[in-house]
Amino acid sequence: MSPHRIKRVTIQSVADHAGVSIATVSNVLNGSGRVGPDSRRRVLEAVETLAYRRNSLASSLRSRRSRLIGLVIPDIINSFFAAIAYDFEEFASDTGYDFAVVTSRESVERERQRVQALLSRQIDGLIVIPASDTSLLTTALNEVLLPPLVVLDRGLDLAGVDTIGTDGEGGGYAATQHLLRLNHERIAVMVPTLDLGTMRDRVAGHTRALEEARISISPRILVGGPSADGLRRAIDQELQRPDRPTALFAASSVAALCAIKAIHALDLKMPRDISLIGFDDADWMVALRPSITTISQPTAEMVKLGWNLLMQHMLSGRNAKADHTTTRLPCALQVRESTGPPAHTVKHSKRRPRSHG
Numbered sequence: 001m002s003p004h005r006i007k008r009v010t011i012q013s014v015a016d017h018a019g020v021s022i023a024t025v026s027n028v029l030n031g032s033g034r035v036g037p038d039s040r041r042r043v044l045e046a047v048e049t050l051a052y053r054r055n056s057l058a059s060s061l062r063s064r065r066s067r068l069i070g071l072v073i074p075d076i077i078n079s080f081f082a083a084i085a086y087d088f089e090e091f092a093s094d095t096g097y098d099f100a101v102v103t104s105r106e107s108v109e110r111e112r113q114r115v116q117a118l119l120s121r122q123i124d125g126l127i128v129i130p131a132s133d134t135s136l137l138t139t140a141l142n143e144v145l146l147p148p149l150v151v152l153d154r155g156l157d158l159a160g161v162d163t164i165g166t167d168g169e170g171g172g173y174a175a176t177q178h179l180l181r182l183n184h185e186r187i188a189v190m191v192p193t194l195d196l197g198t199m200r201d202r203v204a205g206h207t208r209a210l211e212e213a214r215i216s217i218s219p220r221i222l223v224g225g226p227s228a229d230g231l232r233r234a235i236d237q238e239l240q241r242p243d244r245p246t247a248l249f250a251a252s253s254v255a256a257l258c259a260i261k262a263i264h265a266l267d268l269k270m271p272r273d274i275s276l277i278g279f280d281d282a283d284w285m286v287a288l289r290p291s292i293t294t295i296s297q298p299t300a301e302m303v304k305l306g307w308n309l310l311m312q313h314m315l316s317g318r319n320a321k322a323d324h325t326t327t328r329l330p331c332a333l334q335v336r337e338s339t340g341p342p343a344h345t346v347k348h349s350k351r352r353p354r355s356h357g
Contacts, residue, residue, distance in 0.1 A: 009050045017046040029096040068098045069310070070118035072128045074106045079253055079282040080299065081129060084152065087303040088127065095311075097124075104131040106226055111135055123147055125310045130155045133197050148313030150306045154198060156326060162309050164302050164327045168198050171295040171331035172205025172251065175277050178293070178333055179247045180213050182341045184275060188220040188238050188245040190255040192231060202251040202279060220245060224255070231258040239266055239274070246274060246342040253280040256292060271340035281334060290337030298329045305329075 011029075015022045020039050027035050028043040035043075046052070069092055073081040085101050092099040100118060104111035111131040118126065126149045130136050133155045149161050156165045172189075179187055189206050191199045207219050222238055224231030235258055238244065250256035256278035268274050270290050278285065281296035305327060 009052045011052070013050055014043065014046045014052050017050060018042040066098075066122045066124055067096065068100060068121060068123045069125045069127065070115075070121075070123040071099065071101045072104060072111060072114055072118070072126070072130075073101065074104050074129055074131055076101070076103050079284070080280045080297065083282075083299045084129070084303055087300055088307065091303065091307045106131050108132055108135040119147075125149075125314050127152065127306060127310065129153045132195065133157070136161075148310055150310050150313075152302060152306055154196060156197060156328065160324060162306075162313075162324045162326075164306050164309075165198070165329070166297045166302070167328045167330050168201030169205040169208070171279060171297070172202035172249075173209045174205070174331065174333045175202075175249050175279065175295050176206045176209035178335065178339065179249065179275065179277065180209060180215075182247075182275065182339060184247040184342055185215050185217060186220075186243065186245045187247045187249060188222055189249045189251055190222045190224060190231060190235060190259060191251045192224055192226050192255060194221075194223055199251060206249060224258070228254055228258055231255050232262055235259050235262040236265070239263070239268070244274075247339070248274060248276045250276065250278045253278065253282060256280075256285070256294070260288070260292075270338045272343055275339040275342070277339055286336070293336045293339040294334050295331045296334050297331055301329055 011022055011025050015025045018025065018039070020043060024035055024039055025043050025046075028040050029047075069088075071085060071088055073085055075081055076085065089099045089101075100121070100123070102114040102118065104114060108131050111128075112135075115126070115128070125147050128136060128149065129152045136151065136155055136158060151158060151161050151163045153165050156163045176187065187206075187210075189203060191203060194200055194203065203219075203221055210219055220238070222234045224234035231254065235248070235255075239262055248259050250259045256276070259276055259278075263270060263274060263276065270276055276292060278292050278294035279297075281294050285292035285294055309325070
């Protein structure tokens with residue numbers, strides 16, 4: 001008996017099953033044109049029911065588009081960057097794009113290599129969280145055939161490209177205000193580096209809050225370097241000082257992890273012996289006991305705005321060096337269990353009286 005021929009599922013099959021036109025199916029799969037939510041739902045259901053798989057190679061040859069978006073991030077292990085990659089991949093999947101994620105590992109040279117590798121694949125769009133605030137000036141921004149580009153988190157002052165980040169200074173200010181309201185004055189701030197504008201902004205917000213509160217003690221800024229080991233050593237040394245801080249502000253998620261390890265190693269209790277507030281939010285911060293007070297960044301909003309900007313540029317064919325926008329989204333204080341009043345009042349630390357003149 002001759003084998004049965006498997007009937008090939010075509011775009012016409014999807015249109016017939018969904019009760020829409022071929023043009024509507026194409027608009028849904030290509031992320032172009034306006035499609036009502038009901039029609040979109042029926043098309044996606046038909047695609048899943050019929051197990052439709054379009055010929056991406058043929059489609060890209062006809063349209064001269066690869067339908068591939070590239071994302072460059074510093075580190076896939078960091079929960080902040082991982083969340084951004086996850087959300088972008090969801091947008092790509094929902095609109096029929098393939099998605100390629102590469103990491104710079106905080107290296108400017110590796111970033112240049114990975115950007116060039118993506119460009120060699122004829123990507124339709126590029127999203128970058130740079131290794132440094134200026135690295136793209138010598139990598140992607142100098143490419144002649146650069147696709148539409150959106151920059152996130154770092155390099156927010158770059159000219160000629162859309163940049164989206166958060167108000168780090170406002171976040172650092174809110175974190176410090178929270179600790180001051182709890183009567184902490186001896187506060188240490190931990191950062192991996194001051195070479196990044198994001199970290200300088202968070203420290204600037206901390207310093208502004210201290211100045212407004214007229215705290216007489218100089219700010220304690222710990223710079224541990226890019227490695228977790230360096231951060232851990234800096235925190236260990238600070239916590240073993242005779243006048244150790246009563247509160248720690250960890251200005252990155254990695255710094256918060258290192259702080260927790262150091263606190264546990266010294267058998268200190270949060271918030272009784274020391275309060276801890278982080279920057280960035282992650283599931284593990286809620287799962288721990290005590291749960292970690294932190295400054296959360298609106299990653300979902302950043303991704304949505306970044307994706308929409310990229311799609312606009314791709315549809316309009318606008319060059320990355322045309323008019324551009326810079327957006328800084330507000331952060332939010334998430335008060336949990338790791339912060340509380342200091343166990344005792346530090347007598348030698350006094351606030352200067354406010355002048356009323």
